[in-house]
Amino acid sequence: MSFSAxxxxxxxxxxxxxxxxxxxxxxxxxxTDPAYAGHCRRAAEWCRDQLTELGFxxxxxxxxxxxxxxGSGHPIVLASIEPAGSYKGPHVLFYxxxxxxxxxxxSLWHSDPFQPVRxxxxxxxxxxxxxxxxxxVDDKGQVMTFLEACRAWxxxxxxxxxxxxxxxxxxxxxxxxxxxxQPFVLAHKKxxxxxxxxxxxxxxxxxxxxxxxxxxxxxxxxxxxxxxxxNQDLHSGLWGGRCPNPITELTRVLSQLHDKNRRVTIPGFYxxxxxxxxxxxxxxxxxxxxxxxxxxxxxxxxxxxxxxxxFTAIEREWGRPTAEINGIWGGYTGEGAKTVxxxxxxxxxxxxxVANQNPADITKRFFKWCKDHTPSGCRWDLTxxxxxxxxxxxxxxxxxxxxxxALKSASGKxxxxxxxxxxxxxxxxxxxxxxxxxxxxGFGLDDDRVHSPNEKFELDCFRLGCRAHAAFIHHIxxx
Amino acid sequence: MSFSAxxxxxxxxxxxxxxxxxxxxxxxxxxTDPAYAGHCRRAAEWCRDQLTELGFxxxxxxxxxxxxxxGSGHPIVLASIEPAGSYKGPHVLFYxxxxxxxxxxxSLWHSDPFQPVRxxxxxxxxxxxxxxxxxxVDDKGQVMTFLEACRAWxxxxxxxxxxxxxxxxxxxxxxxxxxxxQPFVLAHKKxxxxxxxxxxxxxxxxxxxxxxxxxxxxxxxxxxxxxxxxNQDLHSGLWGGRCPNPITELTRVLSQLHDKNRRVTIPGFYxxxxxxxxxxxxxxxxxxxxxxxxxxxxxxxxxxxxxxxxFTAIEREWGRPTAEINGIWGGYTGEGAKTVxxxxxxxxxxxxxVANQNPADITKRFFKWCKDHTPSGCRWDLTxxxxxxxxxxxxxxxxxxxxxxALKSASGKxxxxxxxxxxxxxxxxxxxxxxxxxxxxGFGLDDDRVHSPNEKFELDCFRLGCRAHAAFIHHIxxx
Numbered sequence: 001m002s003f004s005a006x007x008x009x010x011x012x013x014x015x016x017x018x019x020x021x022x023x024x025x026x027x028x029x030x031x032t033d034p035a036y037a038g039h040c041r042r043a044a045e046w047c048r049d050q051l052t053e054l055g056f057x058x059x060x061x062x063x064x065x066x067x068x069x070x071g072s073g074h075p076i077v078l079a080s081i082e083p084a085g086s087y088k089g090p091h092v093l094f095y096x097x098x099x100x101x102x103x104x105x106x107s108l109w110h111s112d113p114f115q116p117v118r119x120x121x122x123x124x125x126x127x128x129x130x131x132x133x134x135x136x137v138d139d140k141g142q143v144m145t146f147l148e149a150c151r152a153w154x155x156x157x158x159x160x161x162x163x164x165x166x167x168x169x170x171x172x173x174x175x176x177x178x179x180x181x182q183p184f185v186l187a188h189k190k191x192x193x194x195x196x197x198x199x200x201x202x203x204x205x206x207x208x209x210x211x212x213x214x215x216x217x218x219x220x221x222x223x224x225x226x227x228x229x230x231n232q233d234l235h236s237g238l239w240g241g242r243c244p245n246p247i248t249e250l251t252r253v254l255s256q257l258h259d260k261n262r263r264v265t266i267p268g269f270y271x272x273x274x275x276x277x278x279x280x281x282x283x284x285x286x287x288x289x290x291x292x293x294x295x296x297x298x299x300x301x302x303x304x305x306x307x308x309x310x311f312t313a314i315e316r317e318w319g320r321p322t323a324e325i326n327g328i329w330g331g332y333t334g335e336g337a338k339t340v341x342x343x344x345x346x347x348x349x350x351x352x353x354v355a356n357q358n359p360a361d362i363t364k365r366f367f368k369w370c371k372d373h374t375p376s377g378c379r380w381d382l383t384x385x386x387x388x389x390x391x392x393x394x395x396x397x398x399x400x401x402x403x404x405x406a407l408k409s410a411s412g413k414x415x416x417x418x419x420x421x422x423x424x425x426x427x428x429x430x431x432x433x434x435x436x437x438x439x440x441x442g443f444g445l446d447d448d449r450v451h452s453p454n455e456k457f458e459l460d461c462f463r464l465g466c467r468a469h470a471a472f473i474h475h476i477x478x479x
Numbered sequence: 480m481s482f483s484a485x486x487x488x489x490x491x492x493x494x495x496x497x498x499x500x501x502x503x504x505x506x507x508x509x510x511t512d513p514a515y516a517g518h519c520r521r522a523a524e525w526c527r528d529q530l531t532e533l534g535f536x537x538x539x540x541x542x543x544x545x546x547x548x549x550g551s552g553h554p555i556v557l558a559s560i561e562p563a564g565s566y567k568g569p570h571v572l573f574y575x576x577x578x579x580x581x582x583x584x585x586s587l588w589h590s591d592p593f594q595p596v597r598x599x600x601x602x603x604x605x606x607x608x609x610x611x612x613x614x615x616v617d618d619k620g621q622v623m624t625f626l627e628a629c630r631a632w633x634x635x636x637x638x639x640x641x642x643x644x645x646x647x648x649x650x651x652x653x654x655x656x657x658x659x660x661q662p663f664v665l666a667h668k669k670x671x672x673x674x675x676x677x678x679x680x681x682x683x684x685x686x687x688x689x690x691x692x693x694x695x696x697x698x699x700x701x702x703x704x705x706x707x708x709x710n711q712d713l714h715s716g717l718w719g720g721r722c723p724n725p726i727t728e729l730t731r732v733l734s735q736l737h738d739k740n741r742r743v744t745i746p747g748f749y750x751x752x753x754x755x756x757x758x759x760x761x762x763x764x765x766x767x768x769x770x771x772x773x774x775x776x777x778x779x780x781x782x783x784x785x786x787x788x789x790f791t792a793i794e795r796e797w798g799r800p801t802a803e804i805n806g807i808w809g810g811y812t813g814e815g816a817k818t819v820x821x822x823x824x825x826x827x828x829x830x831x832x833v834a835n836q837n838p839a840d841i842t843k844r845f846f847k848w849c850k851d852h853t854p855s856g857c858r859w860d861l862t863x864x865x866x867x868x869x870x871x872x873x874x875x876x877x878x879x880x881x882x883x884x885a886l887k888s889a890s891g892k893x894x895x896x897x898x899x900x901x902x903x904x905x906x907x908x909x910x911x912x913x914x915x916x917x918x919x920x921g922f923g924l925d926d927d928r929v930h931s932p933n934e935k936f937e938l939d940c941f942r943l944g945c946r947a948h949a950a951f952i953h954h955i956x957x958x
Contacts, residue, residue: 237901304856377783
C-alpha cells in the first residue's frame with residue numbers, strides 16, 4: 001500500500017479534517033486551572049473517541065489520587081492498535097498532549113481563544129490562511145495532523161497505521177508540569193517498553209516551506225536562591241558600610257557565574273558535555289542561520305551577539321549548556337526612593353543542559369558552588385525547581401530515516417536536521433525510564449505565538465503535517 | 480536669669496506639658512497623603528497658636544502654587560521673637576516638622592496611632608513610661624520639648640527665649656521630601672540669614688541616660704538604573720547563550736561597584752572626602768561602640784562586620800561614604816519556574832556622602848561609570864532621585880558649647896559628641912543656601928520605632944529634652 005492513496009484521501013477530505021480540528025479546539029482544556037478540569041476530561045474523551053473510531057483500543061487512564069473512578073490529575077488517553085501479522089518494522093510510541101496554556105491577557109486576543117477563527121494573515125503578517133485559537137498548534141493542531149493521517153490510511157486501506165505497531169499516549173498536563181506522567185509511564189512500563197521509538201509532533205520547522213526534523217533538545221535545571229543577611233530590613237544610613245547588603249552580595253556572587261569567555265564557572269559543569277562533532281558544526285553552518293537578522297528582530301544590534309567564546313550563535317543554542325538568571329528581586333522596588341538594606345535578596349537561576357548532563361547533578365554542583373561563595377555573615381536558602389534531561393536522537397535509526405523520507409515525500413524537499421535550545425522534559429524522561437529515543441517531527445513556525453495571545457497554525461503547515469504523518473506510516477512499514 | 484527657675488516651672492507643669500503634647504499628636508498630619516491635607520493645616524495652626532501664645536510673632540506661610548489663599552503644599556509655620564535689647568549672643572534658627580509618616584501596617588499597632596496612650600513598657604521591653612502614638616518622637620514630641628522650654632521661660636521670666644533671638648521654622652513636608660522647603664528658604668532668605676546657627680531636635684542619644692550632640696550627618700545621592708537589552712521578553716531555551724541577559728549583565732556591572740577592600744570604584748568618588756581626623760578617631764573609639772552586640776541584635780554573626788578596609792564600624796558609618804543597592808528587580812519573580820530572559824532589569828543605587836561630597840556630582844560620576852561599563856548590545860535608563868548634602872558642624876562654636884553645657888546642666892552628664900550615618904537633607908540645604916551650621920540636639924532612642932508601628936517617646940527623654948532646651952536658652956544668653 002502506498003502513500004499516494006492516503007494523500008489523495010487527505011486532500012479530498014481537508015475541509016472535514018479542519019472541522020474536526022476546530023471541534024477539539026472549542027474545548028477549553030486549560031490544565032493549570034482546576035476550574036477547567038471538566039473541560040480537560042471532555043477534551044480527553046473527544047480524543048479517545050476519535051482513536052476508537054479509527055480502530056484503536058483506546059481508554060482514559062486516571063492520574064493522581066483516584067476516588068470514585070476519577071483522578072485528582074487530568075486523565076491520559078492511552079491507545080494501541082493491533083499491527084498487521086506480517087509487520088516487522090519499528091513499534092512507534094506517538095506522544096502528544098490535549099491540554100493548553102491559559103489565555104491571559106485575554107484583552108490582547110482579536111477573537112475568542114476558544115471560538116476558532118479561520119482567516120488570512122492581517123496586513124503586514126507573513127504566511128497564508130490559518131486557524132487562530134488557543135491550542136491551534138500547541139499541541140491539538142499537531143496531534144490532529146497525526147489523527148487525520150490515520151483516518152486517511154483507515155479510509156484508504158482499512159487500517160489506521162497501515163499495519164504498523166503504534167501505541168498512543170496523549171496527556172493532559174504538559175502545560176502544567178506533567179507531574180503525573182512519570183508515574184503513568186512507570187505503571188505502564190511493560191506496555192510502553194514494547195515501543196522502539198517515540199514520535200512527537202510538538203516542535204517547529206526551520207521556516208515556511210522548510211521542513212525539519214529536530215534530533216535534540218536541551219535539558220533544564222531550574223533553581224531559586226535566596227541570600228539572607230540581617231533578620232530585619234535596615235536603614236541604609238545607619239547600617240550602610242557596617243554589615244552585608246544581601247543585594248550587593250548576591251550580585252557579587254552571581255557575577256562570577258560566567259568567566260570572561262562566558263563559560264560557566266561551576267566546577268565540573270562541562271564534565272558530561274558531549275562536544276559538537278565536526279560534522280554537526282558543518283551541517284549547522286550549512287543552514288546559514290542569520291544571527292544578525294534574528295537579533296535585529298528583537299531590537300538588538302550586532303554587538304549583542306554574546307555568548308560562550310569559540311562557538312557560533314546556533315552552536316551555543318543547540319549544542320552548548322548555558323546558565324541564565326531568569327529573575328532577581330530584593331529590597332525596595334516601588335516608585336521613588338527608600339533607603340533600605342533588605343534582609344534578603346533572591347534570584348531564579350536556570351541551566352540549559354546538553355546530553356549527557358544530569359539536571360540533578362548540575363543543581364547539586366550549583367548549590368555547592370553557592371555555598372563555596374557564601375558571603376561573610378550571610379546564609380543561603382536554596383530551592384530545586386527541578387527540570388529535565390536533554391536528549392539527542394541518533395540520526396541513523398530506522399525511524400529517523402522514515403521521518404526524513406516522509407518529509408521529503410510530503411513536501412518534495414529534504415528536511416533540515418535541526419536541534420532546539422528549548423527543553424521537552426518528556427523526551428528525557430522516556431529515554432531515562434524506557435530507553436526510548438525520540439524523533440521530533442513538528443510543523444510549527446516561529447511566529448505561531450505559542451503560549452501567547454492569537455496563537456495560530458497555518459493551513460499549509462497543517463496540510464504538510466497530515467501528509468508527513470501519512471508518509472511516515474508508509475516509510476515505517478517499508479523500513 | 481538662671482536655668483533653675485525655668486527647670487522648676489517645667490517640673491511643676493509636667494502633666495500639663497504632656498496634655499499639650501498629646502493634643503498635638505491627636506491631629507493625623509500625614510503629609511504624603513493628600514486626603515490628610517486638612518489635618519496637616521490644623522496641626523500647623525495648632526503650632527502657630529502655641530507660638531503666638533508664647534509671645535512669638537507667628538504665621539502660616541503657604542507653599543506650592545497658591546490659589547484662594549491656600550497653597551498646593553502644606554503650610555510652613557514661621558515665627559520670630561523680639562530679643563531683649565541687650566542681647567548680643569547668637570541668633571538661633573530652630574527647625575522642626577509637624578508632619579508625620581503614614582501609619583501602615585495599621586494592624587501591627589497595639590493602639591490607635593492617633594489616640595496617644597501613656598503606659599509603661601510591655602513585658603520584656605526596656606525603658607520607662609512613654610507616650611505611644613504616630614509622631615510621638617518624630618518630630619512633634621521633640622518639637623514639644625522646645626515649646627515647653629519656651630513656656631517655662633515665659634512663665635518664669637516673661638520672655639519665651641530668655642531674651643535671646645530665635646526664629647522658628649516648623650515645616651509640614653519633611654516626611655514627604657521637603658519639596659517646598661528650599662523655595663521657602665530662598666523666598667525668606669533675608670529674614671532667615673539673620674540667624675547664626677540652626678538648632679534641630681530630630682536625632683537621638685547614644686542610649687538611655689546617654690545624652691549626645693550630633694555634629695554631623697551624611698549626605699545622600701539616590702538613583703535608579705535600568706539596563707535594557709531586547710525589546711521583548713525572550714524564551715531562555717531559544718535565546719539563552721545567544722544574546723545579553725540584562726539581569727546577568729546588571730549583576731556583572733553592579734558587582735564592580737566595590738573593590739576587594741570594599742572601596743567604591745567610581746573614579747573621583749573620594750576626591751572631596753574630608754579624612755577623619757586623629758582626634759575624631761580617638762573620640763569615637765572612646766565611645767566604646769559595640770559592633771558585635773549591634774550585629775547580634777539584628778541576627779548577624781561577628782563575621783558580618785564587613786565594610787571599607789582600614790576603618791572601624793563607627794568610622795564607616797559616621798565618617799566614610801558608602802554605596803548601597805537598595806533594591807533590584809527583573810524577570811520572573813513569582814512562584815515556581817518561568818524560563819524567561821527579560822527585556823530589562825533595574826536597581827535602586829544610593830550613596831551616603833560625607834562633607835564635602837556633592838550629591839549631584841556623585842550622581843553624575845556614577846552615571847558616567849555606568850555608561851563606561853555598558854554591556855555589549857545593551858543601553859541604560861538612568862534616573863536621579865536626588866538627595867542632599869551631608870554636614871559636619873564645627874564643634875567649637877558658641878552654639879555647640881551652649882548645647883554641650885545645656886545637656887550637662889539638664890542631665891548632670893557631659894554629652895557624647897556623635898555623628899549619624901543617616902541624612903537630614905534640610906541641614907545640608909541650609910548650609911548650602913544660607914551658610915548656616917546645624918546643631919543636632921535630639922532626645923530619641925534607637926528603639927523608638929520611628930516610621931514603624933507603635934512609635935513612642937519615653938517620658939524621661941521628653942523631660943530631658945524640655946530641661947535641655949531650657950538650659951540651652953540659659954547658656955546661649957550667657958554665651
